[in-house]
Amino acid sequence: xxxxxxxxxxxxxxxxxxxxxxxxxxxxxxxxxxxxxxxxxxxxxxxxxxxxxxxxxxxxxxxxxxxxxxxxxxxxxxxxxxxxxxxxxxxxxxxxxxxxxxxxxxxxxxxx
Amino acid sequence: xxxxxxxxxxxxxxxxxxxxxxxxxxxxxxxxxxxxxxxxxxxxxxxxxxxxxxxxxxxxxxxxxxxxxxxxxxxxxxxxxxxxxxxxxxxxxxxxxxxxxxxxxxxxxxxxxxxx
Numbered sequence: 001x002x003x004x005x006x007x008x009x010x011x012x013x014x015x016x017x018x019x020x021x022x023x024x025x026x027x028x029x030x031x032x033x034x035x036x037x038x039x040x041x042x043x044x045x046x047x048x049x050x051x052x053x054x055x056x057x058x059x060x061x062x063x064x065x066x067x068x069x070x071x072x073x074x075x076x077x078x079x080x081x082x083x084x085x086x087x088x089x090x091x092x093x094x095x096x097x098x099x100x101x102x103x104x105x106x107x108x109x110x111x112x
Numbered sequence: 113x114x115x116x117x118x119x120x121x122x123x124x125x126x127x128x129x130x131x132x133x134x135x136x137x138x139x140x141x142x143x144x145x146x147x148x149x150x151x152x153x154x155x156x157x158x159x160x161x162x163x164x165x166x167x168x169x170x171x172x173x174x175x176x177x178x179x180x181x182x183x184x185x186x187x188x189x190x191x192x193x194x195x196x197x198x199x200x201x202x203x204x205x206x207x208x209x210x211x212x213x214x215x216x217x218x219x220x221x222x223x224x225x226x227x228x
Contacts, residue, residue, distance in 0.1 A: 036219075038156075041203070041222065042221055042222060043116075043205045043207075043219035043221045043222045044156065044205070044219045046216065046218070046219075100146075100207070100217060101158070102155045102156040102157075103155060104155055105155060
């Protein structure tokens with residue numbers, strides 16, 4: 001699976017959009033970009049995933065660059081409950097049958 | 113969404129004792145379950161992968177005789193930390209991959225183990 005690079009930490013004001021970047025310059029054509037988050041002392045929570053098109057769901061939007069070498073997770077209106085570590089993971093789809101490999105992630109702190 | 117539970121949510125034990133952690137998929141059948149370990153301020157590290165009815169596959173550096181994994185059914189996997197020591201104190205998290213659908217992984221809430 002391709003390696004990802006994320007900033008160690010970010011701050012965001014409550015109510016503002018949180019934009020979390022991820023670099024995955026070695027991504028292969030059949031690899032998806034997944035985002036999970038982990039609130040303190042809880043298990044990871046799936047947020048969103050995509051292959052090459054931008055994706056949106058009730059939690060967030062995922063913007064993937066045309067060359068697929070980077071992506072951005074957008075939380076449109078961050079709340080204090082969005083404070084968590086956000087993990088960007090690249091792997092070959094759900095059915096690869098393999099584990100998710102977690103990197104260091106980005107610690108997002110939403111401040112009032 | 114699919115729910116994965118873990119029991120207990122936290123446990124404190126004496127050094128040398130064994131501790132069993134259960135991971136259950138509550139509303140789906142899981143062909144594969146994964147066990148992760150997370151030390152404070154670190155990321156999740158995969159310990160082992162277990163498939164129902166077969167032996168678990170352990171990651172390099174994880175002692176299979178110390179961390180016993182049993183995946184007896186499509187909804188239950190257990191991790192037993194044998195002869196636990198203080199350095200085994202950690203946050204243990206399981207995830208389950210659904211048998212049907214697209215096979216996404218769902219994570220349990222984690223179990224915090226403290227060995228005195």
